[in-house]
Amino acid sequence: MTITALTEFKRQIDQEGGEDLLRSWRVNNSTSYCEWEGVSCDIGAPDHVIDISLPGLGLQGTIAPVLSSLTFLINLNLSYNAISGDIPQFPPSLKFLDLSYNHLSGSIHTSTLSNLANLQTLDISYNALTGLNLFHNLLSGAIPSQLANCSMLHFLNLAQNNLSGSIPATLGTLSDLQVLVLWSNTLTGSIPAELGNCSYLVYLELSLNALTGAIPHQLGAIPFVCPSDPLIDGLLNLRSNSLSGNVPSALGNCSGLRMLYLNFNRLEGSIPQELGKLRNLRQLYFTGNYLTGQVPPSLGELVILEELMLNYNMLEGTIPESFSNLTAITILDLATTGNLPETFANASAIITFHMADNDITGTIPSLFGRLPNLQRLDLQGNQLHGLIPAELGNACVLSELNLQRNRLEGALPLEIGQIPSNLSNLNVTAASFADNSGLCGPPLAHLCHDLAKSYSKGNSRLIIAIILCGISAFLTLICCVFAWRKKYGPLAEAKQKFHQDSSKTLSAIRITAKELNTATGGFNEANLIGTGGTSKVYKATLREGLLVAVKKFNWEGNLQKAECFFRKECETLGKMRHRNLVRILSTCCNLEMKAIVLEYMPNGSLEKFLFENEEYQLNWRMLVDISSDVAQALVYLHHEGDVPVIHCDLKPSNILLDKTFTANLSDFGIARLLSPADDSYSASYFRGSIGYIAPECGELAHYSVKGDIHSYGVVLLCMLTGRQPTSEEFYEQGVEMPNWVKRLWPDRYLDALHPNLRLEVEASARQAIEKEVLQVMALWCTAQAPKHRPTSKDVVRKLTLLKSPHRHFKHPTLQV
Structure with a gap:
């Protein structure tokens, strides 16, 4: 050798x-x-x-x-x-x-x-190297200044290592550098002003380090525009360091910036009005600094801004009237004083409105009831007074309401306290209104007696008698309704339809947190059937004996991210119906719990059959059928919906098998819906799983439907080989799974197959060729360049031919 x-x-x-x-x-x-x-x-x-x-x-x-x-x-x-x-x-x-x-x-x-x-x-x-990607390793020591000798470098990714020392100023001589990613190290010292010479820089990610000093104003000389690929978002991320001094007004010249994160530093002074010139900005984060002064009205000129986070500073003054222009805003978290104006009446896209722990006075405006997408309203810890507007009952998707620690008074509106059907996502408790001594009525402990006191003693008795009769009649009606629902209600019907493989779902049924707690035995570990980064999945038995899976989202350490995953999965799966996509049956969304109720898959995940059992349990027919099921799901996601959907995390643990071993694609927490005009997008953080993610996703966080195809190809190789892509075997050889299989082609392709499949090859010449065909298709899917990979429709056509009993194949050739 x-x-x-x-x-x-x-x-x-x-x-x-x-x-x-x-x-x-x-x-x-x-x-x-x-x-x-x-x-x-x-x-x-x-x-x-x-x-x-x-x-x-x-x-x-x-x-x-x-x-x-x-x-x-x-x-x-x-x-x-x-x-x-x-x-x-x-x-x-x-x-x-x-x-x-x-x-x-x-x-x-x-x-x-x-x-x-x-x-x-x-x-x-x-x-003449153009890229260096050493993301997520165990590199230590200082970043060598000699990297500047790689004068043609376009991107440098050293994130998630143990690098220390300062950022070399010599990196500023890399005139062609477009991407510099150094987040999650222990880098110290100041940000070198020389980086301002990197005029082609589009993506500067220095977060989660220990950098100090001021933000160099020279960064304002970088336009953050990529002339060759406008899909790459201009990003400046300096969050979670110890940077001090003022926010440079020169940053207002970075015209291509779409994301600016300066949160959780020690910045002081005022917010520069020049930032209002960043007309492409979509996300602006200043949370957790020492900023003072007023919010500049110029920020109201950022008409496509989607997320604005200014909380936990020392800002003062009122909300500028110009903020009425922020019609695209979805997340708003401000630090301000004065009254709540009608400024946001046109902000129909807003999802989160957070102004907790400020010095806001006046009353709660009724405009919140006219915001159709409002899900979270947090006004706790202010000086609000007066009545809670009944119009809040019109906010039909409102799921979180926190008004505690104010000076509100009067009875809780029936539109909120009794939780009508149009607010089925909202779960209010007494804690939502705590420390408002003037409030009364359900769900608060003290009832309202003002009306009764205005009547005479005789009239009071009459009123009490009428109320008691009304309550008695109401309770009788409730008992009748309960008895009818138990026998004929939607849950019993859903159980019957569920077992008949009907398309009817339980989405119209509101399942409470208490019911889910009971159904899972208090989310007992004995019922745990799956664990992910932001959620756990439990087996649950609802009333009437219906088996379901409950996906409970956990947010220990990152509430905002887990909430985002919950919302994203609901939004994505809620819009889709396909036989190979797991179905949402119901949801539970309140201050204490975020959970999705899903179909129960009795045969668990593909991962269990491949890696968690002592014996490989798939035969050739099952393997082909599962491959076809997943490919059909991808065709639906990529080509048949209103907009293309990228799954972003296709792997065996997200492929679930029902009682007939039909594969169902699950876990859409990081999925992405594309606009009809786009075929890809760039993310501001890493998505996917090591070993399955496509090369372009790990380097530039650039995602497209072809990234799903790469992951699908790796899943095929997992089924064919019985090996995991992160196996120590590949690590020791210094090779990725697709390249390892490719090395064995064609003379030793059988060596890559699991021994059980190898035995089937020896028994059937047709199956031998079929396995060659599927292996070549897997390598086609995992081609290095996205343009060389097939579409999901190509894959389905190939698998349809493969499943045909009358189709005869020739030995395939490898061209990837």
Whole structure:
């Protein structure tokens, strides 16, 4: 194997150069490869190559990927040559790698270097590299200033490592740099002003570090516009550091910014009015600083602004009248004083209105009842007085209402206190109105007696008698309704329809938090059937014996993110109906709980069948059927809805199997709905699961339907191989699962199959070819470039032919 690797390396070097620069590298019986120029072997093990040093020989061509098979190689020095092409995988044994002063191009991905656990020195300076992505590793120490020698670098991602020290000022010499991502390290010192020289920078992510000092005004020289790809959002994220000083007014010149996050720092002074020039801004976060003065009216000119967070500062004054222009606003969290104006009467998109713990006076305006998308209204901790407007009952999707610690008075409006059907999502308790001594009526403990006191004693008795009779009649009616519903009601009907595989759902039934608590045994761990990053799924038995799955969202540590996932999953699944998508039966949304009630899948997830059982439990027919079911779901998501939907997290644990082993796609918490005019979007944070996510998603957080196709291809490979993409086996070899399978093609393709499937191949020539076809399709789906991957419709057409008993296939060829 060693001699093969070395001769292949020589062949690729000579192929482009045309000269036999490695003349001593000849295979003969008299000379060992350990005597070849630049090759050194281990004294104790003469057949183990430990060193290849060939600097300054004028070598051309490309580096052969087969070098990764030299598992004892410690030092590789190819510096000062003219080698071009991409940087391939290297063996995990490597400690010293010097590729400086060459013509290498392309990008270095996390997968290229992530297996080099022993690497001590890396020198890739003076090349033509355009990208370096070392996201989510265990890198430590300082960021080397020599990275500036990679003068053609377009993106640099070193996020989620253990890097320390300061950000090198030399990075400011990277004139072509478009993306700089350093979040979640322990970087200190100030932000170098030299970064202002990176005029092509579009994405600057320095959050979650320990940076200090002022924000350099030189950053205002960066327009944050990507001329080659307008879909990339302009981002400046400096949140969660220890930055101080004023907010530079020069940031108002960053015309392409769509997201500006300066929250949770130590910034002071006023908010610059120049920020009103950022007409492309969609998200503006200043939460948790020491900002003073008034909110500048110029912010009202940001007419496409969707999220504005100014809370937990020392701002004063009233809400500017110009905020009436913010008709696209969905999340508003302000720190202000004075009355609540009618400014937001036209803000029909608003979802969250948060003005807690300010010094707001006056009454609650009725405008909140005219906001059709309002879900959360938090006005606690102010000086509001007067009555609660009954118009709040018109806010039909309102789910959270917090008015405690004010000076409100009078009876709670029936439109709120009794929770009518048009406010079925709203769950108010006494805590929602606590510390308002003048309030009375249900659900508060003290009732309103003002009306009774205005009557004489005789009239009071008459009124009491009438009330008692009314209550008695009302209770009788309730008992009758309850008895009728128990026998003929929608839940019993839903149970019957559910078992008949009808399309009827329980979405019209309001299931309370108490019912869910009872149905899951107090969310007992014994009923736990799944766990995710923001939720847990429990098996539950509702009244009438109906089995369901309850997905309860948890927000320990991140309330806002979990709420977002809950809302996103409801919005996405609520608009879709397909036999291969898990159905929402009902929801429970209140201050204490966010939960979705789903169909129960008795056979659990595909992950359970692949990885959690001692034996591989899929046969070939099941595998093809599951593949087809998931592909059909993707066709619906990508092509058949009103707008394309990207799932963003397709993996075996999100593929659920019903009693007939029909696959149902689930978990749409991070799914994304595209507008009809778009075919992709860029996210401000990482979405998806390691091993399944497409390369373009991990590097630039650039998502499209082709990202789902890549994940689907990895799932196919999981079913074919019985292996997980994050297996230690691939880590040790320094290769990703698709490339590992591709290496075995075509002569050893059977080696990639699970032993059970291999036995089926030996028993059936047709199945042998079918498995080849499916393996090639999986590799087609996982092609490096999105444009080379098929569509979900292409996949379904191929699988339809594969399932046809009369269709005969030829041996496929691999072209990816």
